[in-house]
Amino acid sequence: MIILKNMTILITLLTSLFLTTGCTQKKTVDARATPDLRETTELSAQKIKVFSAEKNGYILVEKVHKTDEEWKKQLEPLSFEVTRKAGTERAGTGKYENNHEKGIYSCICCGNDLFTSETKFESGTGWPSFWQPIAKENVTTNSDHELGYERTEVLCARCGAHLGHVFDDGPKPTGLRYCMNSVALNFQKNNN
Ligand SMILES: [Zn+2]
Numbered sequence: 001m002i003i004l005k006n007m008t009i010l011i012t013l014l015t016s017l018f019l020t021t022g023c024t025q026k027k028t029v030d031a032r033a034t035p036d037l038r039e040t041t042e043l044s045a046q047k048i049k050v051f052s053a054e055k056n057g058y059i060l061v062e063k064v065h066k067t068d069e070e071w072k073k074q075l076e077p078l079s080f081e082v083t084r085k086a087g088t089e090r091a092g093t094g095k096y097e098n099n100h101e102k103g104i105y106s107c108i109c110c111g112n113d114l115f116t117s118e119t120k121f122e123s124g125t126g127w128p129s130f131w132q133p134i135a136k137e138n139v140t141t142n143s144d145h146e147l148g149y150e151r152t153e154v155l156c157a158r159c160g161a162h163l164g165h166v167f168d169d170g171p172k173p174t175g176l177r178y179c180m181n182s183v184a185l186n187f188q189k190n191n192n
Pocket of ligand 1: 110111
């Protein structure tokens, strides 16, 4: 009787083990059978929420990853040097320092909206300066010790482009100065 009981327990255990394994295998097969679904899941993991001036609201966009070779094909040499290699354009040489048109400044690399002309001010530094990004989600920051002291680097949240630096000597209401490189930006004038 005891042997029979043990056998029953063993069979029950084996059955449940088989069912569990069966389930796991089925899931794997299902995932393999639907590559599109898996791809969608992977892409959605790389999506970020950013503000779109055109939509006047937040949108989900895919992050942009490219190799240096791909960026070189797309960008002018100076834009590549600044955005992908954290370079700086010479003060006073950028095309947007004295731009007073109304419109939107977006990332030269990926088109992510970054600043509006409403927050641009005369900093006298030789670089286009803003006291606030279009939305905090559209940029990221990073500590930078390149010059031997700490500075806060500003990057595009969508593609990681180096845009410039942010300092705390800006005007009201934020007191911030986003010191940007013209070659990292693309300006689109408002139509209205
Ligand atoms: Zn970008």
